[in-house]
Amino acid sequence: MDRKFKLPSTTYIGGEEPALPLREILNRLENVYCNRIGIEFMFINSLEQCNWIRKHFETPGVMNFTPERKRLILARLTRATGFESFLARKFSSEKRFGLEGCEMLIPALKEIIDISTDLGVESVIMGMPHRGRLNTLANVCRKPLHQIFTQFAGLEAADDGSGDVKYHLGTYIERLNRVTNKNIRLAVVANPSHLEAVDPVVQGKTRAEQFYRGDQEGRKVMSILIHGDAAFCGQGVVYETMHLSDLPDYTTHGTIHVVANNQIGFTTDPRFSRSSPYCTDVARVVNAPIFHVNADDPEAVIHVCKVAAEWRSAFHKDVVIDLVGYRRNGHNEIDEPMFTQPLMYQKIRKHKNCLDLYADKLIAEGTCTSEEIKSVAEKYEKICDEAMELAKKETHIKYKDWLDSPWSGFFEGKDPLKVSPTGVKEETLIHIGNRFSAPPPNAAEFVIHKGLTRVLAARKAMVDERVADWALGEAMAFGSLLKEGIHVRLSGQDVERGTFSHRHHVLHHQLVDKATYNPLQHLYPDQAPYSVSNSSLSEYAVLGFEHGYSMTNPNALVLWEAQFGDFHNTAQCIIDQFISSGQAKWVRQSGLVMLLPHGMEGMGPEHSSARIERFLQMSSDDPDYFPPESDEFAIHQLHDINWIVANCTTPANLFHILRRQIALPFRKPLILFTPKSLLRHPDAKSPFSEMSDGSEFQRIIPDRGPAGDNPSSVKKVIFCSGRVYYDLAKTRKEKDLEKEIAIVRVEQISPFPFDLIKEQSNTYKDAEFVWVQEEHKNQGCWSYVQPRFLTALNHSKDVGCKNANNSFIIIISFPTTPCERTDIRFTYYIEFTNSNFQLTSSE
Numbered sequence: 001m002d003r004k005f006k007l008p009s010t011t012y013i014g015g016e017e018p019a020l021p022l023r024e025i026l027n028r029l030e031n032v033y034c035n036r037i038g039i040e041f042m043f044i045n046s047l048e049q050c051n052w053i054r055k056h057f058e059t060p061g062v063m064n065f066t067p068e069r070k071r072l073i074l075a076r077l078t079r080a081t082g083f084e085s086f087l088a089r090k091f092s093s094e095k096r097f098g099l100e101g102c103e104m105l106i107p108a109l110k111e112i113i114d115i116s117t118d119l120g121v122e123s124v125i126m127g128m129p130h131r132g133r134l135n136t137l138a139n140v141c142r143k144p145l146h147q148i149f150t151q152f153a154g155l156e157a158a159d160d161g162s163g164d165v166k167y168h169l170g171t172y173i174e175r176l177n178r179v180t181n182k183n184i185r186l187a188v189v190a191n192p193s194h195l196e197a198v199d200p201v202v203q204g205k206t207r208a209e210q211f212y213r214g215d216q217e218g219r220k221v222m223s224i225l226i227h228g229d230a231a232f233c234g235q236g237v238v239y240e241t242m243h244l245s246d247l248p249d250y251t252t253h254g255t256i257h258v259v260a261n262n263q264i265g266f267t268t269d270p271r272f273s274r275s276s277p278y279c280t281d282v283a284r285v286v287n288a289p290i291f292h293v294n295a296d297d298p299e300a301v302i303h304v305c306k307v308a309a310e311w312r313s314a315f316h317k318d319v320v321i322d323l324v325g326y327r328r329n330g331h332n333e334i335d336e337p338m339f340t341q342p343l344m345y346q347k348i349r350k351h352k353n354c355l356d357l358y359a360d361k362l363i364a365e366g367t368c369t370s371e372e373i374k375s376v377a378e379k380y381e382k383i384c385d386e387a388m389e390l391a392k393k394e395t396h397i398k399y400k401d402w403l404d405s406p407w408s409g410f411f412e413g414k415d416p417l418k419v420s421p422t423g424v425k426e427e428t429l430i431h432i433g434n435r436f437s438a439p440p441p442n443a444a445e446f447v448i449h450k451g452l453t454r455v456l457a458a459r460k461a462m463v464d465e466r467v468a469d470w471a472l473g474e475a476m477a478f479g480s481l482l483k484e485g486i487h488v489r490l491s492g493q494d495v496e497r498g499t500f501s502h503r504h505h506v507l508h509h510q511l512v513d514k515a516t517y518n519p520l521q522h523l524y525p526d527q528a529p530y531s532v533s534n535s536s537l538s539e540y541a542v543l544g545f546e547h548g549y550s551m552t553n554p555n556a557l558v559l560w561e562a563q564f565g566d567f568h569n570t571a572q573c574i575i576d577q578f579i580s581s582g583q584a585k586w587v588r589q590s591g592l593v594m595l596l597p598h599g600m601e602g603m604g605p606e607h608s609s610a611r612i613e614r615f616l617q618m619s620s621d622d623p624d625y626f627p628p629e630s631d632e633f634a635i636h637q638l639h640d641i642n643w644i645v646a647n648c649t650t651p652a653n654l655f656h657i658l659r660r661q662i663a664l665p666f667r668k669p670l671i672l673f674t675p676k677s678l679l680r681h682p683d684a685k686s687p688f689s690e691m692s693d694g695s696e697f698q699r700i701i702p703d704r705g706p707a708g709d710n711p712s713s714v715k716k717v718i719f720c721s722g723r724v725y726y727d728l729a730k731t732r733k734e735k736d737l738e739k740e741i742a743i744v745r746v747e748q749i750s751p752f753p754f755d756l757i758k759e760q761s762n763t764y765k766d767a768e769f770v771w772v773q774e775e776h777k778n779q780g781c782w783s784y785v786q787p788r789f790l791t792a793l794n795h796s797k798d799v800g801c802k803n804a805n806n807s808f809i810i811i812i813s814f815p816t817t818p819c820e821r822t823d824i825r826f827t828y829y830i831e832f833t834n835s836n837f838q839l840t841s842s843e
Helices: 024-032 046-057 067-090 105-118 133-139 144-150 197-212 227-235 236-242 281-286 299-313 342-348 354-364 370-392 426-436 450-465 472-483 540-552 566-580 580-588 612-617 633-640 653-662 722-734 756-764 782-794
Strands: 004-008 020-021 035-039 124-129 171-177 181-189 221-228 255-261 289-296 319-324 487-492 531-535 554-563 593-597 644-646 670-674 716-720 740-745 749-750 768-771 802-805 807-809 828-833 836-840
Touching: 004 024, 004 255, 020 024, 024 035, 024 046, 035 046, 035 299, 046 299, 067 105, 067 299, 067 354, 067 370, 067 716, 105 124, 105 133, 105 171, 105 181, 105 221, 105 255, 105 299, 105 319, 124 197, 144 370, 197 221, 197 236, 197 540, 197 566, 221 227, 227 236, 227 255, 227 281, 236 281, 236 540, 255 299, 289 299, 289 612, 289 782, 299 319, 354 370, 426 450, 426 472, 450 472, 472 487, 487 540, 531 802, 540 566, 554 653, 566 580, 566 593, 566 802, 612 644, 612 749, 612 782, 653 670, 716 756, 722 740, 749 782, 756 782, 768 782
Parallel strands: 124 181, 124 221, 221 255, 255 319, 289 319, 487 531, 487 554, 554 593, 593 670, 644 670, 716 740, 716 768
Antiparallel strands: 004 020, 035 289, 171 181, 644 749, 802 807, 828 836
């Protein structure tokens, strides 16, 4: 054991010494690898990276801390512990999802931010679950304490929205980092109870901020994700998000993951919550090093955090810190953990907390005195008490104080009810069309597929004829926005070519790998950037990513396209928790567009319905309320709704609704049901005149044929939405019914065009009204439009029961005069038999 051995170049335990006794070699290796830190890195297939990790852990003295550094760790740990104990005393019966048992998370995050800031990072975007969130907001972000304490008071909100529980809310802070003396921007993204759903949202927001700053290597903007152990291995979105980490159009150039490992998920212990040895094993798939560290050893934790931050800066790859602690209380502070983990909690009850353990260590080694330690704790206690007194003076809470993505200057100086024009000059359309239909400039060298030569020729012919099909209408919308300086980003499976081989935004050289040409990136010399990216085979993470991207800058059109509309269902969590309700819960607006190919065209249940009914069911408008009529009727509706649901039938309407996303003085998500068969339908084309100056989006398209010209002769009005219009129009023509039947297309379904439906009912006074859809009765728009049609028809000028040729037409009349009582509902159930009618029941 005392014999000296020459040290190989693969170890750094010797420092400057070339040889050591075997006893010392073993001691040093055990101290590095068998102590309070466990390192997983041998699966990484890079010798350079493995040696880098060895050097940062094996070199003698790497974990020697100065007394000043130790006192800083103690002060930060005191604040983290003091915050939890203060809340426990003041709000003993409230849920707060405290950090007791993992208090070192706070000094850990602060160390990561300190080191990263020192290495050039200026903005940090964080996502985290409930546990420790309030502590992070208070002690990492430095959110004013009185704003946090006010959340416990149950006050009324001073601004709009339903709000959310305090441990779901986010924040945005710009402050000076006192350790590095550099300014830092910190954002914590709001998220729901779906613990890991925020992961891709953070990544998308980070990627967007890097893009707008021109930070192509992620040196200025970085993301930190905090996880729970059970959620990290249990939630599939973690894996989906991990696999975005190194994709060219989705990478954020390295994320630091911190697992606050309580060793328990709610009441489920690890034996029943995962099949792998460690909760962090999912990170091995992307060659991320994993550092396990005992959360009761502050100096070990701080060293690991320093190495993680330096790793991310050096290699721009993900890294995981597994902070192995425990949970002192139940899942929340009201739960009784002894019900399900009696033996564990008997030990926890007797276990000293981390602050006491570290204080004892520093006193024993003479770094601090007990009086100094007590003084630090009392000083923070006083800060909390003063903030508490300030909080008691507050009369309202403001959700805007918790906004994680402020859009500085976007809303100022704007008329909130004025939409910018969406039509463009015809010369612009022609220019975009010509560029979009032209082969690459070096066509002699750049060999494109022969099939694409025909596609481009057909496009050029349309431009010459001044008409657009679906693909051309979409390209016109994108191109005109790019001309105006609006960044456009389109993402999803197969979006470059288009699932139905209709888009072809990226042309591939047939003989040279990776040689591509994107015509929309070369329309104008000073245009905004256009990004179109085939995504990984993920809906949940990719839709979350694009939502995060859309939150960062309102002056961008961000679109996610499902391969088939049905496939959005695996991203339902993002739709339910972020897109449909984000503004109400977190005052967060987003202009994200979801393109969902829809059509019951015999392709089987998984490639047909994009489930229009689900989106309409989540629309926040009242079917019984007809808004006050004014010139701003349409924009008022858009302002008040949670999102827009549309099923367009013409390329011109597609063009306008996409441009309207940017023309609005606010931002709303757009759920757009797109066609499949109409992509090449000869009748689904629009003349340039419907997209040029003076034209606009049509919420409904009235009948433009003989029936529309002579409404008094019309016997039936068919209302419909989407591609079924073309089937109806074809059959009407075949049966020679073009004078007797009018077909009206409802293009914007939600918010519902009450005013225009009322207008149609006054136009066709003697006609029967019907709704036609291709979906089943319990799917599609029917359940949504039926009560709204009744409300709209009730407001038509000539209200009554009408009978033509013994057929039935029902217009049900409700009292329309203002009434102080709002809790009264009148419902009439009427049966018609030929010309006789009978009131069967009334309420």
